[in-house]
Amino acid sequence: MSQTVDRALSILPLLAEGPADLGQVADRLGVHKSTALRLLRTLHEHGLVYRQSDQRYRLGARLFALAQEAMENLDIREIAHPHLVRLNEQCGHTVHLAVHEENEVLYIDKVESRYPVRMYSRIGKPVAITVAAVAKLLLADLPEPERRALADKLDYPLYTARSTPNAAAFLRELEQVREQGWATDLGGHEESINCVAAPVRGADGRVVAAMSVSAPNVVVTADELLTLLPQVRRTADAISGEYSGRTPVKGTPA
Amino acid sequence: MSQTVDRALSILPLLAEGPADLGQVADRLGVHKSTALRLLRTLHEHGLVYRQSDQRYRLGARLFALAQEAMENLDIREIAHPHLVRLNEQCGHTVHLAVHEENEVLYIDKVESRYPVRMYSRIGKPVAITVAAVAKLLLADLPEPERRALADKLDYPLYTARSTPNAAAFLRELEQVREQGWATDLGGHEESINCVAAPVRGADGRVVAAMSVSAPNVVVTADELLTLLPQVRRTADAISGEYSGRTPVKGTPA
DNA sequence: CTGGTGCGTTGCACCTACTGCAACGTCCAT
DNA sequence: ATGGACGTTGCAGTAGGTGCAACGCACCAG
Numbered sequence A, B: 001m002s003q004t005v006d007r008a009l010s011i012l013p014l015l016a017e018g019p020a021d022l023g024q025v026a027d028r029l030g031v032h033k034s035t036a037l038r039l040l041r042t043l044h045e046h047g048l049v050y051r052q053s054d055q056r057y058r059l060g061a062r063l064f065a066l067a068q069e070a071m072e073n074l075d076i077r078e079i080a081h082p083h084l085v086r087l088n089e090q091c092g093h094t095v096h097l098a099v100h101e102e103n104e105v106l107y108i109d110k111v112e113s114r115y116p117v118r119m120y121s122r123i124g125k126p127v128a129i130t131v132a133a134v135a136k137l138l139l140a141d142l143p144e145p146e147r148r149a150l151a152d153k154l155d156y157p158l159y160t161a162r163s164t165p166n167a168a169a170f171l172r173e174l175e176q177v178r179e180q181g182w183a184t185d186l187g188g189h190e191e192s193i194n195c196v197a198a199p200v201r202g203a204d205g206r207v208v209a210a211m212s213v214s215a216p217n218v219v220v221t222a223d224e225l226l227t228l229l230p231q232v233r234r235t236a237d238a239i240s241g242e243y244s245g246r247t248p249v250k251g252t253p254a
Numbered sequence C: 001c002t003g004g005t006g007c008g009t010t011g012c013a014c015c016t017a018c019t020g021c022a023a024c025g026t027c028c029a030t
Numbered sequence D: 001a002t003g004g005a006c007g008t009t010g011c012a013g014t015a016g017g018t019g020c021a022a023c024g025c026a027c028c029a030g
Helices: A003-016 A022-029 A034-047 A063-071 A075-091 A133-140 A144-153 A167-180 A222-226 A229-245 B003-016 B022-029 B033-045 B061-072 B075-092 B135-138 B146-154 B168-180 B222-226 B229-243
Strands: A049-050 A058-059 A096-100 A104-112 A183-186 A192-200 A207-216 B050-052 B057-059 B094-101 B104-111 B181-187 B194-200 B208-218
Touching: A003 A022, A003 A034, A003 A058, A003 B003, A003 B033, A003 B061, A003 B075, A034 A049, A034 B003, A058 B061, A063 A183, A063 B003, A063 B057, A063 B061, A075 A096, A075 A104, A075 A207, A075 A229, A075 B222, A096 A133, A104 A133, A133 A144, A133 A167, A133 A192, A133 A207, A133 B022, A144 A167, A144 B146, A167 B222, A192 A222, A192 A229, A207 A229, B003 B022, B003 B033, B003 B050, B003 B057, B022 B033, B033 B050, B033 B061, B075 B208, B075 B229, B094 B135, B104 B135, B135 B146, B135 B168, B135 B181, B135 B208, B146 B168, B194 B222, B194 B229, B208 B229
Parallel strands: none
Antiparallel strands: A049 A058, A096 A104, A096 A207, A183 A192, A192 A207, B050 B057, B094 B104, B094 B208, B181 B194, B194 B208
């Protein structure tokens, strides 16, 4: 829409491929050297472009700083909430959003079931880390040594007969969850309650949050709940897309 | 230097603080809304800016992608080499550059000693990971569980009486290296050879490479070699600065 | 030492394309 | 209904971006 800015921004992906000198930049932009020089200078003043000792240009540190700062100020909750509400409107059950923090998994958002029988949970409360579906997803994404170290440190309380009994079983389950890309908790925390969960991923593919749908047996059976899996995954993917700023729309010029 | 581009780029740090709507952007730029709109649209087409569901703008995923791609295409060796040469010119000893890769530490560059007595080493060859100064620096930066897991997996060959004897001693040494920010190998690999090493860090502060100066006892004593530490650290810091694209120069406008 | 080539840089005249304005559409709250 | 807030569009004027040509400089070969 704005030619000058358009050209300037086209320099960035070009430099991402590797350092380039003024002539190369001008050629690939299809503009005169003097024009390219001015654009590069402007980019340089903003720190997006760095001039190395051999005079060639490359991307600068500011870019990294910006990306990082934006990351930190990104509030998953804010982004996810409308999606959670929509899912709740569709299926009626309790919807949770959870993140991993400091060896704990915490619920950070929740949309209450519209059925009279509700499950108990509280935003901000650590979840039962060894059995909750969301916890499995979040921990399954850790690098292997950390996963192992954490699994060893945990207690494995037997909430029910189906609770994860020990570190070995837990690690096996995490491996499976990691591969299939979703998780369940079928009566592992409270006999009568089942969950299905799916991961929310950031731009780099790492799991930044997990969301789940939970319902007691008296409302739907585990099998019925499992039929919601595609819907849950679709919702999680939608949140991932928005969180990582993937623009789902029209053509971006080469 | 270019007004339009200048304005467009000023939007980025502004959005890094958090999402903003058109009016806010226009105000803080001091331009008309229609102008801000056009700039935002251009940024949007390049994926640097994303429009969330509430119509507000925030930084887009492309920014991360660019930063990552630039990272990958950054060649430390290319950047470091002139610095290594300069250091070699100053002190005359062998200078090495090493990186950590797949449970190994590899020399990726080397400037030969200008003294007649040289130490043996080859670019591309894995270093003695349990004793080499550069290896200590690279491994000391790993997260604790990974460091531990790796230390357990390693063999601890007794090259000399001063070689690191076992995992416990190694981990203790890594902890110390981590805190002091430099490392040595005093006859741990070959009786008569000593090294001092310093880390090269990326924009995010993580250690991406390590460099060392090595010399045999017959040329300089260990104590004499240690007096070079400040020089080695200064060189490593210079490489870090250039690698991470920190522009050491003049004022960038607010 | 000299002439040549390749690079980044500068000043300038032309005219593109960026700007601000004002008007319109839409959505919400009153 | 009515007012306000906000994003969006078309348009006329001119700010400022563009390409050209010339310059300075470093490097290399004759």
